[in-house]
Amino acid sequence: MVTLTPTKLVGCFMFGIVLVLIGGIVDILYHEILPKRIQEEVTLEKGSKIYDDWVENPVTTYFQVWVFDIQNPEEVIERGDKPFLAERGPYTYREYRQKYNITYHANKTVSYRELQYYVFDEEASVGPESDIITSANVLMMTLADIIKREYSYVTEIAEIILDAADDSKLLTKYTVSQLLWGYEDPLLKRVNSILQNYNKTIDIKIGLFYGKNNTDDGLYTVFIEKSKLGEISRWNRLKELPHWTTKTCRMINGTEGRFFHPDVKTKDILYVFASDLYRSFYLDYLGEKQIKNIQLYSFVIPDELFAVSDDNAGFCTPYGHCTPAGLQNISLFKQNAPIYMSQPHFYAGDPDIINSVIGLHPTPIIHQTILDVEPMTGIVMNINKRLQINIYLQNVTNIRDSARFTDGLYLPMAWVNEIKGSFTSDLHGEDSNENSKLINPEKKISSNSKRKGQKPKVMFKDKDNDK
């Protein structure tokens, strides 16, 4: 458990710090005028700089995506070869967030939503969003799965899929934009027109991040009292997450991961709630680093977070039905699509799933989620939140192409690094030029094997260029 021992000084100013954090805190800290400045500027009144920064995060956040391009689709389908994956990326988006509907409650909580949107940054990408790659046909697999599970009585749908399967392939070509942000599939329209007769519909578009642009990730209610500042009290009015099957797994722990309690110690366990995983997770102390003369503690998602263990039993849905280590089943939240989250390259995952495809090289630091925390204030200075999205392919009736997947295959589709910070560096000791411009990635497609020896790229613009 985390023990809260705020120092008197820091405690006084904590709420202000949180507000400033999101904006100019880095500079303030850097200039070592933290307590005074915050004391003067802490006010939540509308129109104050602090309030504005809290509402609209002025620090540039990047949402970088690497997609997995299957090199041998025919061999996989016809001969049952292992998929050979080439990693392509980054495709870089600027992520913008703006809080709205901020409402203060008498019980020392505040609730809000946060609008999020993503704008493609071609300069910082390996190519345009129109690049073509080969990946799994999520729609086909999803429909097949849904049908098997829920609508086995709707025989018309099975027929439509059967029709479609003749001319569409389970492994198919997409543009990067289609794969990530969705496209309208004529098949979906037909399916929906049939489902309407049963008073059901499914989303008309399909894509890994479909529905994520120009929307919020839920209604947050967080504590504003000092001892629990920023800790989530409720998410979408829920005190706990009913989908998980044990009491501890259902708990909503921690903050949104942008700040923690003051006076962070190396022995602390830091809890974060992640709406894209529909769960809380925790980070352990990894090491110390120094940036611009500021000492930071790095915290990392530990390898056992997604292990098959008693602690994680409640994340198996249905209860007792667990995935191999390293995977988080989120089908329940994806209209039952067989979607599974993991760390990139199945880092810390079961070797069997890593080896069931060719081209993954799970590597510490590069593929882990790491937060750099300024220990005195608990403010998170750098975020590298890394997650991979996978689809489970299995042999299902009516889809001829799926026959090779009798044993099931967790196929990586894309992974994301959400990067935030006014400056950053990595533990490899390179790229510590904090004010360097956004590094322009090589304008060529890199495959895994080529990337293997490379240092991770670090990308930040200076603040002047943020807007």
Ligand SMILES: *[C@@H]1O[C@H](CO)[C@@H](O)[C@H](O)[C@H]1NC(C)=O
């Ligand atoms: C915004 O807040 C108002 C008042 O609390 C509420 O009625 C409305 O539903 C909220 N809107 C959203 C999108 O949550």
Ligand SMILES: *[C@@H]1O[C@H](CO)[C@@H](O)[C@H](O)[C@H]1NC(C)=O
């Ligand atoms: C605080 O009050 C708000 C509004 O009445 C309510 O929605 C929320 O559940 C309350 N939170 C706690 C922890 O009591």
Ligand SMILES: *[C@@H]1O[C@H](CO)[C@@H](O)[C@H](O)[C@H]1NC(C)=O
């Ligand atoms: C998200 O929506 C904005 C418009 O609000 C648009 O400019 C942007 O291109 C969209 N991003 C993606 C990835 O579609």
Ligand SMILES: *[C@@H]1O[C@H](CO)[C@@H](O)[C@H](O)[C@H]1NC(C)=O
């Ligand atoms: C669909 O909804 C309509 C109106 O609510 C109802 O009359 C009809 O019986 C429902 N059909 C089915 C198959 O549930």
Ligand SMILES: *[C@@H]1O[C@H](CO)[C@@H](O)[C@H](O)[C@H]1NC(C)=O
């Ligand atoms: C939430 O925190 C409690 C300890 O306070 C822990 O036992 C539980 O496993 C945590 N649950 C999650 C989902 O992080």
Ligand SMILES: *[C@@H]1O[C@H](CO)[C@@H](O)[C@H](O)[C@H]1NC(C)=O
């Ligand atoms: C994932 O969750 C779904 C929905 O609960 C379930 O049907 C499926 O069997 C689970 N997958 C595994 C591998 O446990």
Ligand SMILES: *[C@@H]1O[C@H](CO)[C@@H](O)[C@H](O)[C@H]1NC(C)=O
């Ligand atoms: C795949 O599933 C279908 C229908 O369930 C079955 O007829 C077929 O034999 C299976 N294929 C293999 C290779 O097991």
